[in-house]
Every structure is written in structure tokens, then in C-alpha cells.
Amino acid sequence: MPISRRKFIQVGSLASASLMLPQFLRGFQYQAPAQRSNHKILVVIQLSGGNDGLNTVVPYRNDIYYKSRPTLALPADKILTLTDDTGLNPALKGLKQQYDDGHLSIINGVGYPDPNRSHFRSMDIWQTGSTASEMLTTGWLGRYLDTRSAGQQHNALAIEVDDTLSLALKGDERSALAVQNIETFHAAATTPYFKKIASHADEHEEKLAGYLYKTLAETTSASDYLYQINKVKATGQTYPTTGIGKRLKTIGALINANAETQVYYVSHGSFDTHVGQADRQTRLFTQLDDALTPFIADLKANGKFEDVLIMTFSEFGRRVEQNASNGTDHGTAGSMFMIGGSLKKPGLYNPLPNLSMLDAGDLEHSIDFKQVYTTVLEKWLQADGKAVLGRRYTGLDFI
Amino acid sequence: MDLLQKNKLLYSRAGFGIALRDYQQPRPIDAALADLFPLAAPTGLEAVTEADWQQYSPDAMKAMGSEADKKEKQKEFRKRTKDINLMWLQQMVYTSFPLVEKTALFWHGHFATRINNPYYDQKLLNILRKNALGNFGDMLRQVSKSSAMLQFLNNQQNKKLHPNENFAREVMELFTLGRGHYTEEDIKEAARAFTGWAHDGNGDFVFRKRQHDDGLKKFLGREGYFNGDDILNILLEQKQTAVFLTQKIYRYFVSDEKTDEKHVKELAASFYKSNYDIAALLKEIFTADWFYKESVAGAKVKSPVELIVGYQRLLPMQFTNTKTLYSLQRLLGQVLFEAPNVAGWPGGKNWIDSSSLVVRMRLPEVLLATQDLDLSPKDTDPEMGEMHHNTTEMQEGAKPTNIKMARPVVDWDAYLAAWGQTRKEDLPALLADYLLVPGITAQQLRETISFADHFTDTDYIRSLTILLMELPEYQLG
Numbered sequence: 001m002p003i004s005r006r007k008f009i010q011v012g013s014l015a016s017a018s019l020m021l022p023q024f025l026r027g028f029q030y031q032a033p034a035q036r037s038n039h040k041i042l043v044v045i046q047l048s049g050g051n052d053g054l055n056t057v058v059p060y061r062n063d064i065y066y067k068s069r070p071t072l073a074l075p076a077d078k079i080l081t082l083t084d085d086t087g088l089n090p091a092l093k094g095l096k097q098q099y100d101d102g103h104l105s106i107i108n109g110v111g112y113p114d115p116n117r118s119h120f121r122s123m124d125i126w127q128t129g130s131t132a133s134e135m136l137t138t139g140w141l142g143r144y145l146d147t148r149s150a151g152q153q154h155n156a157l158a159i160e161v162d163d164t165l166s167l168a169l170k171g172d173e174r175s176a177l178a179v180q181n182i183e184t185f186h187a188a189a190t191t192p193y194f195k196k197i198a199s200h201a202d203e204h205e206e207k208l209a210g211y212l213y214k215t216l217a218e219t220t221s222a223s224d225y226l227y228q229i230n231k232v233k234a235t236g237q238t239y240p241t242t243g244i245g246k247r248l249k250t251i252g253a254l255i256n257a258n259a260e261t262q263v264y265y266v267s268h269g270s271f272d273t274h275v276g277q278a279d280r281q282t283r284l285f286t287q288l289d290d291a292l293t294p295f296i297a298d299l300k301a302n303g304k305f306e307d308v309l310i311m312t313f314s315e316f317g318r319r320v321e322q323n324a325s326n327g328t329d330h331g332t333a334g335s336m337f338m339i340g341g342s343l344k345k346p347g348l349y350n351p352l353p354n355l356s357m358l359d360a361g362d363l364e365h366s367i368d369f370k371q372v373y374t375t376v377l378e379k380w381l382q383a384d385g386k387a388v389l390g391r392r393y394t395g396l397d398f399i
Numbered sequence: 400m401d402l403l404q405k406n407k408l409l410y411s412r413a414g415f416g417i418a419l420r421d422y423q424q425p426r427p428i429d430a431a432l433a434d435l436f437p438l439a440a441p442t443g444l445e446a447v448t449e450a451d452w453q454q455y456s457p458d459a460m461k462a463m464g465s466e467a468d469k470k471e472k473q474k475e476f477r478k479r480t481k482d483i484n485l486m487w488l489q490q491m492v493y494t495s496f497p498l499v500e501k502t503a504l505f506w507h508g509h510f511a512t513r514i515n516n517p518y519y520d521q522k523l524l525n526i527l528r529k530n531a532l533g534n535f536g537d538m539l540r541q542v543s544k545s546s547a548m549l550q551f552l553n554n555q556q557n558k559k560l561h562p563n564e565n566f567a568r569e570v571m572e573l574f575t576l577g578r579g580h581y582t583e584e585d586i587k588e589a590a591r592a593f594t595g596w597a598h599d600g601n602g603d604f605v606f607r608k609r610q611h612d613d614g615l616k617k618f619l620g621r622e623g624y625f626n627g628d629d630i631l632n633i634l635l636e637q638k639q640t641a642v643f644l645t646q647k648i649y650r651y652f653v654s655d656e657k658t659d660e661k662h663v664k665e666l667a668a669s670f671y672k673s674n675y676d677i678a679a680l681l682k683e684i685f686t687a688d689w690f691y692k693e694s695v696a697g698a699k700v701k702s703p704v705e706l707i708v709g710y711q712r713l714l715p716m717q718f719t720n721t722k723t724l725y726s727l728q729r730l731l732g733q734v735l736f737e738a739p740n741v742a743g744w745p746g747g748k749n750w751i752d753s754s755s756l757v758v759r760m761r762l763p764e765v766l767l768a769t770q771d772l773d774l775s776p777k778d779t780d781p782e783m784g785e786m787h788h789n790t791t792e793m794q795e796g797a798k799p800t801n802i803k804m805a806r807p808v809v810d811w812d813a814y815l816a817a818w819g820q821t822r823k824e825d826l827p828a829l830l831a832d833y834l835l836v837p838g839i840t841a842q843q844l845r846e847t848i849s850f851a852d853h854f855t856d857t858d859y860i861r862s863l864t865i866l867l868m869e870l871p872e873y874q875l876g
Contacts, residue, residue, distance in 0.1 A: 178754035212871035
């Protein structure tokens, strides 16, 4: 068959891209980067759909709780006891262990003034780090990237393990990389044609075309980087094959290989438990807990746990009273988990919201989530919280 | 700019890309413009009939038994948002008046809602399409009284004893004046004037007199017993409204990044003088000398919807699974009727990140050749049930709910015939000129040629077309 017979399209196909790889790897032997000093890593786990906080961190001695939830309340003998009045959802056994080990800090009553009960809007508020009345077009972690990378060349400073990028990770000048599967993404983003196109990135000075070329060049180079580094370190742990399990496995591999990535972002859900809450929340928590356990063990085995902070959040908690379908409807404040080997204040950071002081049936928040962001930005990522969030918020001292 | 380049730029901005016949026979701008503006307003689109709505309306829901049944029924209805979405998308592809739909798409982002009610969505869409090239004041009044907007901005809850300021705030911040041209006090007073504005179960406007606050109000330096209509009229009397709208229209039709304040000022002055005649404003832009400049060509990032429609106008394609068109919107980051928030889609550079750029650059092969794209968009509607991240299926060893792109059947005949007579050595430069609004360098073109399939003339045209559509420049309009 003459060479021209070859369908041109194969040039860009996944098949030919993977054929190309052995040669590519033979070309140069990839060395794992050395241990990075003072490299702090943030792993954000988004619990999408509005996780019910009261059945996550349970006030098991509170009459109002049991009265408000005749069929949904978790009985005192089922919960995992934390203190004389607070317990953890029974599906979170691994997290209970972290609590006992001093590696879990629970921040309660986190929300924001004038709470919005729409999934989209409230998720927007959390992801952009705005107030309830502001409409921002960049995310808090994206703006962190903007401050971080001025003038510097980075391969993959932040990664969302997903096929599309969340607003949280979009900055003005720089955004995170969204990668669900490193090998698939590598094959798609680094075809010979794309690499050729990307090699002209420097020639484009026009604002928009220049931006596109720059994004392309960074994407191909980051994709190469991740592809190589992902192979460096085999895990000794068995992760579950759930979505969250696979995602945390990818993150574990990159962290343990000393990747330069500072921020990882994953979502898990949907926690929108209007109907039949108990089964769904239990299932999702079990998946989360089963994925976190090997992930944490993996980090510990590689001496990384002290450098990692895992943070969970949800766009809102749910109403105190259960509804007529054994579920709960959209509410306000909720709890955040902070997990890591370097917590300054493990345990319950603050008490649960007062169930006898409700705002039209909803919990009052006591901590603005932007205070948590400020703390993470300033004390963990060494960034200027005000530059990222636009205002100065009082930080907390869990790290 | 020669006439051909002027035509290219005009159809890129006033439509979804230049058609082959217009490329082959460019016309004087006046003649082209005359055909872009229809003589009559477009007829409404109807994907959800009134009879459909009767099954799902609040009254019908009340009659239903259990909460779970109601949820199920609501879910079923929300899924029909896809029907109106795809109907409008199809309208953009097949219309003879692309400027109507392109402008309606602008207003769809300006008056952004996300209510998961396809019947109300459809009503609002038809207001926007009918007034897209009409009078902004008429459109503002109709939108403000539409069920979709009243619901989205909580005016149903805006009552004399418990005012809800949401609509009053956004009508000034996002629809008319822009930030910084009113006070918090103005918002409070305007909210009082809009009390009692509501809609009935059928989605028709009702004025609930008993919930209306008919007291004296102070608004933007004036005093009177204002009602909602008075507030809208006062807002339309502000020159700033014309300035704010013109700035936004300029960014949409002219340039994402660079705004020439002098041109905006002139345009805004005539827009105000014309009492908000949208067609006149667009004609002024599309006949201005400053519009037809090299620096304007490529000064826009195509939105996902423009991109998707553009493909289909370029090459007729039949999607066996229409869900693909919906999934594409998700993957690329713009789903009609699902604006991220009331401020609409930010647009411009915001459309581009590493993953969306890779998807954009892969798509021509996926749609027009043999590539698979095995990506799953985020299910951004938690109430639709299981997100794809909810992985029970994966756990049980079944396939994850990834959406494979169902490849359309592409009709290349007319396209190939049109280029079939072109000399082979002229093809690359001509195709590049036809497909790309900004130019590319000779070297870039040579490299693209080196990846093309030279086997037959047909292969050559096809492969060059696909390769050119994969370039970053194709993302620009």
C-alpha cells in the first residue's frame, strides 16, 4: 500500500498515538523528580447536590433533632461516637479512625450570609468564593493560580480529575487542567498534529490567538508531564473501582511521584436526597470512605500525609425537618471535613449549630466558608487571601 | 479589506459563518445586510404545547398522589427542556435569517434564566426572538412580565409586607444600568414598585393588587407613586442604559477584549436617540468603516453554540442520536436555557481552558471522520438524579454512563462539488481563507498540508478541511 493510501485521519487517532509512545519513552528515560521541600498540597472533594450535614455530624443527644426527623434521625446506638453529644454517620468508619488519630478536624455551621437554596447559584457562590449578591466569572482556586504563576512556567499546578473543568479552577489568565484519565487525555491532547501546532505558540502575539496557542502549548506539555510522572510510582494500596476511588488513586499516584501539582479537585455525588435519603447518603459515604482509606494509607506509606490537606465541602446543607418522602430539602449551613497529617486543631473545631435557634427552619451559619478558604490560602498555600477573595476574612486556626 | 473579507467578517458576526455561495459570490455590504434583516418578526417555536403543560402544571401536580410520584413527574417534565433546546438549535442551523437567532442568543445570555420549566422557557425564548431586532424597551417590559423571569428572580415572592429585592437589583445591575449607577436605596424602592407582579399557573402575567405597595417611592432622584412599569420607563430614560447595552452588544458583535470607547459612545448616542431600535444599532455597526478592519477579524472566541451551529451550517449532518447535540453543549460549556447564573455566560477567553480547547480541536475529527471521543460531561443538574460521578454502575462492573459521541451522517457532496474544480495547488490557501476568519501564516499552512491525505482529490479536500477546523484560529470569529 502506498504511503499516501494511509487514511490521514490515523495520524491523529488514539491508535497511532499509543503506537508512538514506546519510542517516545525510549527517547528519554524519565526520572522521578526529587522530593520537594515545603510543598503543601490541597485536595478538594466537592460533595455535589447538597449534603445533609445533620446526618453527617450527628447531634445524637438533641431532642429537636429526633423530633424533626422521625424516620431519618440516626439512633444514638448506631452512630460513631465522637464526643458526649456528637457522632459521625456510621458509614464514615475510616474517617472516625482519622478522628481518633488526630487527623480530622470538623468545622461546623459553615455557610454564608443570605444563603441561596438553588444548587447552581449556591455552588457558584462556593466555587467562585463570592458573596450571595456577587456574580464572579472566575473561581477561587483559579484566582489563586493567577497570583501564583505570574511569569512562571508550570506544568500542572492544579488538576481537576474530571473531563470538564469546574468554575472553581478557572482564573483570568490561568486555569487548572481537567484530566479524568491521564492516558486517554494524553492521547487526545498530544497528537503529532497538535504538537506541531503547539510548537508555534511563541509566534502568536495577537491577544486571543496568542491565548489559545499558549493554552494549547501548556496543555500538551502538562499532558506529557503527567503521562510520564504517572508511571513513576506504583501504589501498594488497593483502591475501589468506584469513580471516587479511581480519582483518588490518580491523585495518590501523582502526589507520591512528587508531581509539582499543588491543588487537586474531585467531585462526588449527587447528595440531593429529597427522596429516600438514608440509602443514598449511606451509599455515597461508603464509597467516599472506602476511597479515602487507601488514599490516606498511600500518602502515609510515602511520607506525604503531613504535606496534604484534604478538604470536603457541599453547596449547602439540608433542612432540619425531614420531608414527606423520607428525605430532606435544600437548606443552609453544613460541616466541612479537614483531613491531614498536620492539623493544628484536630477534633471538633466548633460546636454544631444550635437547633433551637433556626432561621425559618434552617441552620444559622457561624463560620463563613470564605474564612476557611482564607485559612487554606494563607496558612497552607502561602497565598494572599485578600488578593484571591477580594476582601480580608478572619482566618481560623485548624492548620 | 476587500469585499470578500468584508463578507466573511459580516457573516461571522451577523450569523454563524459565511455560506459557500456567499463566499463564491461576495456582495456589496448593503445588499448582504438587506437580506439579513427580515421584514416580519419570526414565528414562535413550540416544542412544548399548552396541552403538554396541562399535564405538568402546578394544578395537575396538586392532583397527584405521593410526593415521589410528583418528583418523578417533575423530572419527566424537566427533561423536555432538551426538546426546546434542540428545536432552537435546529432553527439556528436551518434559518434563512441567522442574524435573528444570533441576536436572540445574545439576549438569551442578557436575560439569562435557569428554571427547568420548558414551557416557561419557551415563552421567554419567543419573546426574545420576536424582539431580537425590535425595540429594547418592548422586550424589557415583556421579559419583566414573563413567567420565567418572575420565577427565576423571585418576584412571585415580592409582596408588600415582605419585599423581595432580587428582580429589582438585577433589572438595574444586569439588564439596564450596570453596576455603580444606582444605590441600595434605589433597589429597595424599585422592589416596592414591583410588588404584586406575578404570573398564574398558565405562565401569564397577573398583577396582584392586594400585594402591591402603592405608596410614595423615591427612585433615581425622582419621587412618585411608581409602579413597576414606571420604574422600567425611568430606567429606559437613563442614557446610561443605552451605554451599558451598547458596550455589551459591542463585545458580542465586534470584539471580546478591546472596546473602542469612542465608537461605543457614538453608537450609544444613536441607540438612545432611536428609542432603543436594535436593528438600527446593528446596521450602524455593520456599516461602519471601523468594523471592517483586520484587527476585528478573529477578535471573538466562538461560543460553544456558535461552534456547534457553525459545523452544521458548513456541512449538512444528520444526528441519529440528537442527545449528542445536547451533550456537546455540556462538554463545551454552554447549554441553552442553563446559563450559569443570572449574569449569563461570561464569554470570550472564559470559553477556553485546557480541556475545552482539546475537545474543540478534537471535534472536527469526531464529527466528520472516525475518531471517538470518550468523555463525559458533568451532569450539572443534581435533581436529575444520579450524576455520572455516582458510580454504582461502575462498581457493579457495568459500563459507566459516559456519553459516546454518536457520529452524524455527513453530507459532503455539495461541499466537495464546490471545491472539486479548484486547482489542487490553490486548495489549501483557499480552504484556509474560507474556513478561518483570522489568517494563518504560510508556514503553518505548509505544515497543515503535510498532515493531509493526498490520495484522492476528495480525500485531500476533506482532510484539509478537517485539519484546518482543528486549528486554534478556527475557534475565533
